[in-house]
Amino acid sequence: MNREQLSALMDGELEETQEPPLLARWSTDGDTARVWNEYHLIGDVLREHHIRHTCIGTRVSRALADEPTVLAPARRPPRPALPRWLAVAAAVSAVAVTTWTFQNNPPLPGTAPAFTATAPAPVAAPTQVAATTEAGPYVQMHRQWSPLSGFQTVDYTTEGPPSR
Amino acid sequence: MKAVWIAFWAGLGLLPLGAGAESPKEAVPDPVTLLQQLSTAAQQVSYSGIFVFQHDGSMEASRVVHSYDHGQELSRIDTLNGPPREILRSNDEMRCYFPDVRSIRLQRAEGRHFFPALIVPPLQAYADNYELFVTGQDRVAGHDCQIIALRPRDALRFAHEVCADLPSRLLLREVTLGPHGEPIQMSVFTEVTIGTHPDPAQFKPAYSGTDSWRQDTVPALGADPDHSGWVASNAPPGFHKVVEVRRTLPGGSGAVTHLVYSDGLASVSVFIEPASGTTRADRAESLPNALSYYSARRDEHQITVVGEVPLSAVTQIGQSVINLRSPHP
Numbered sequence: 001m002n003r004e005q006l007s008a009l010m011d012g013e014l015e016e017t018q019e020p021p022l023l024a025r026w027s028t029d030g031d032t033a034r035v036w037n038e039y040h041l042i043g044d045v046l047r048e049h050h051i052r053h054t055c056i057g058t059r060v061s062r063a064l065a066d067e068p069t070v071l072a073p074a075r076r077p078p079r080p081a082l083p084r085w086l087a088v089a090a091a092v093s094a095v096a097v098t099t100w101t102f103q104n105n106p107p108l109p110g111t112a113p114a115f116t117a118t119a120p121a122p123v124a125a126p127t128q129v130a131a132t133t134e135a136g137p138y139v140q141m142h143r144q145w146s147p148l149s150g151f152q153t154v155d156y157t158t159e160g161p162p163s164r
Numbered sequence: 165m166k167a168v169w170i171a172f173w174a175g176l177g178l179l180p181l182g183a184g185a186e187s188p189k190e191a192v193p194d195p196v197t198l199l200q201q202l203s204t205a206a207q208q209v210s211y212s213g214i215f216v217f218q219h220d221g222s223m224e225a226s227r228v229v230h231s232y233d234h235g236q237e238l239s240r241i242d243t244l245n246g247p248p249r250e251i252l253r254s255n256d257e258m259r260c261y262f263p264d265v266r267s268i269r270l271q272r273a274e275g276r277h278f279f280p281a282l283i284v285p286p287l288q289a290y291a292d293n294y295e296l297f298v299t300g301q302d303r304v305a306g307h308d309c310q311i312i313a314l315r316p317r318d319a320l321r322f323a324h325e326v327c328a329d330l331p332s333r334l335l336l337r338e339v340t341l342g343p344h345g346e347p348i349q350m351s352v353f354t355e356v357t358i359g360t361h362p363d364p365a366q367f368k369p370a371y372s373g374t375d376s377w378r379q380d381t382v383p384a385l386g387a388d389p390d391h392s393g394w395v396a397s398n399a400p401p402g403f404h405k406v407v408e409v410r411r412t413l414p415g416g417s418g419a420v421t422h423l424v425y426s427d428g429l430a431s432v433s434v435f436i437e438p439a440s441g442t443t444r445a446d447r448a449e450s451l452p453n454a455l456s457y458y459s460a461r462r463d464e465h466q467i468t469v470v471g472e473v474p475l476s477a478v479t480q481i482g483q484s485v486i487n488l489r490s491p492h493p
Contacts, residue, residue: 131449138470139451139470141433141435
């Protein structure tokens, strides 16, 4: 089993020609599937999502194998789940709500990739944490000028015209 | 309700005839026309309401009041949570009040636009960089609205979705979608009254005795947007410099030059500062909440790029930062 290839596949960076053999191995080789699941679990832990990993994969696979094939038209992808936010947000009028989670949404894959083809997962963790810490002040300043950003962060640290 | 709208249109009489003559049952106009109407409505429709901005698992609520009367545009935004902030705008002049630090900042509104005025000219730029779809209708703060989806034409920006009030075309919601279509940030009205002229008294500052407050003036970008000489020479298509300012890092650890590049929706910040004794490793990394981060040393300077865009975009911008005034570009 090639862990580098697996990691690259997760990041969507594997060359197309390498995908079919790896996927074939993934479906037959238990070790590959296990490592795949582990990588995802590690990724989720690093991204601090609520961990919902269970060993459901094998059971679903088995159940699927026993099922007859059903041909059905493809489902249209659902639009992002907004209504529930709105229902809650509507209650906000007079308020001091300071935190809020995107509880209704899937994990944010934008936070990935925690893995790269060359760096194994455990090494990626400190790097991302370090980058997040280092980026902090810049992210804060970026928000202050983003047209989409809020106003409590509108800054008062401007010094004046840029110097040459 | 219909009668109210007829009165509204008749009374306003300032929007383009094309928009005014249209009945809600007519076919929906093409996306660029719709964006044009959104852009005009944000300026020329009077409204007041409360909106929230949600990002990074946190939420900020603000009250906004906007009036347009005989070409005179007035708006006011007050934050409802976090430190109190008050932004008063009269046409192109903007005053921000920071009562906790007894400070006022004056600046030109140019280059600085806030919800719901998120769609700004040139509108063709949206069509150039995003595929536009008029997808369906939704309801926001009790108002039926038309959804317009903006899907990026390249891998250098994220998708957006806006929903605009049906009769007035006022933008009621903006959602930025991550690489897998998941919402990463959203601005949305939770309640809004459209078409009623607010009481002029609402546009007076809430604070008195501000004469003794510290006052800063932020100069306009104006005719010399490359004053500092710093530019991203290879920014992704449609990204233009909208802000160039010199400022202090939070914590007051030193001055940086801050540039903001925007394609009209996405924005990317570029920071240039002297590379001090402490060396930082060069990085290009995806951070949580669809933020991308790039940092690299270029000769005597540290270049840092941050934005809600894919990693490839901050990298492309960061690698192309040069100083036009430098003798050795």
